Amino acid sequence: MNRETARQEAHRLLESAQRLSADQAIDFLNATVAHNYRLLSDDPVIKAEGPWLHTARGRTIFDGVSAYSAANLGHGHPLIKETLKGFLDAGYPTVLGRFMPDPWLALFARKLTHMTGFDMFLPANGGVEAPEAAIKLARRFAHREKGVSAPEIIYADHCFHGRTLTVTQMFDEEDQTARAGFGPFAPGFVRVPFDDVRAIERALTPNTAAVFLEPIQGEGGINIPRPGYLSAVRALCREHNVLAIWDEIQTGFGRTGRLFAWEHEGEKARPDVLCVGKSASGGFAPVSGILASRRLMDHFEPGSHGSTFGGSPMAGVLGLAALTAIELERLPEQAAEKGAYALARLREVARKAPRIKEVRGMGLMLGIELNRNGPDGHEFTRRLLELGAIVKDTHHWVLRFTPPLVATRDELDFVLGLIEQVFTEKSRLNAGGAFARA
Ligand SMILES: Cc1ncc(COP(=O)(O)O)c(C=O)c1O
Structure with missing residues (x-):
């Protein structure tokens, strides 16, 4: 294939991805990709930069699991x-x-x-x-x-x-x-x-x-x-x-x-x-x-x-x-410093959140363990995604918070604020905790 044909074809391929509607993408995924993962959302991710994911339906989401710690440097690091x-x-x-x-x-x-x-x-x-x-x-x-x-x-x-x-x-x-x-x-x-x-x-x-x-x-x-x-x-x-x-x-x-x-x-x-x-x-x-x-x-x-x-x-x-x-980027140092800050803030949240049994972590590898007296971690994950962040449950009762290590303090504050909201708002998730007792 000559270079000009390749350029035109590549352009067409890129356009086809851009034109694919969110519904079509979900249909294709469900029909043609083995169901060995459960989709959390019906909104395909079409762009990513640093800790942020941008979706086909126009949302911006904080990636609080960094693709299971594959994106410690954030998405699309400019040097790479x-x-x-x-x-x-x-x-x-x-x-x-x-x-x-x-x-x-x-x-x-x-x-x-x-x-x-x-x-x-x-x-x-x-x-x-x-x-x-x-x-x-x-x-x-x-x-x-x-x-x-x-x-x-x-x-x-x-x-x-x-x-x-x-x-x-x-x-x-x-x-x-x-x-x-x-x-x-x-x-x-x-x-x-x-x-x-x-x-x-x-x-x-x-x-x-x-x-x-x-x-x-x-x-x-x-x-x-x-x-x-x-x-x-x-x-x-x-x-x-x-x-x-x-x-x-x-x-x-x-x-x-x-x-x-x-x-x-x-x-x-x-x-x-x-x-x-x-x-x-x-x-x-x-x-x-x-x-x-x-x-x-x-x-x-x-x-x-x-x-x-x-x-x-x-x-x-x-x-x-x-x-x-x-x-x-001095990535380990960033993780140590931001992790200490995030852990302290999560511990503050835990003090007013009866559904939280324990918060633990080292650097930016953080976990929020839930008390088992209400909905499990998956439901908290869904609520956080609705609000704009991926903080994914693991082992049913632990929410894993492992953001990109390059996320800024302001960005961390944004997502920590969402976590605080989810654990303190009056909702079914917190029933069995403060609101059930109130
Ligand atoms: C500690 C550890 N080892 C191995 C793996 C497997 O890695 P992969 O999913 O890339 O095969 C994982 C994935 O989460 C992991 O956390």
């Missing part, structure tokens, strides 16, 4: 956009196959390893591929370095690591939706309560390959362990020659006020393997992977693991630009 435009205009290949060397993956991996203090990066795409790779690495380590034939991985209840068939073997006892009817399952996983070092100690056997944890459980309800948990688990792992694997796909890239959440406890909490994803590309494309020492990474010889798109030039350019933006 500009770098991507230059990359495309310069004619770099978007995909290549890892058998061909590429400068963008070289620069991305070098920057990521420098920023995190690990030797090597194994690139992948969607988040779940990182835990999947980490499980493979842990098993190879156990087979080869410990002579174990049936390795076990210890994981925590209420965890979430993604939804492939193997990774769903690390699951939340209370929510098995991603498992029901999908058996038979891979063996070799042992569940323990979260934030319980002794339980891990009891679960360790000569077959244990790894302990697999989120430093703060996101999907499980913003569960923050007691200080010292990670370093105690780390010490136990070292003592028993077991890998410590932290899944920071949601907590990573500044979200909790440090580049990675384990850093709150210092070097003694550094894992053997770190899973990253989501904001690794600034939310522009699926980019994930694992970080580890050279010694561990050498368990992957050519052919043992891989993916066509994992570590593509496109992933490299986006990753490099995102990491640079994270540094220039």
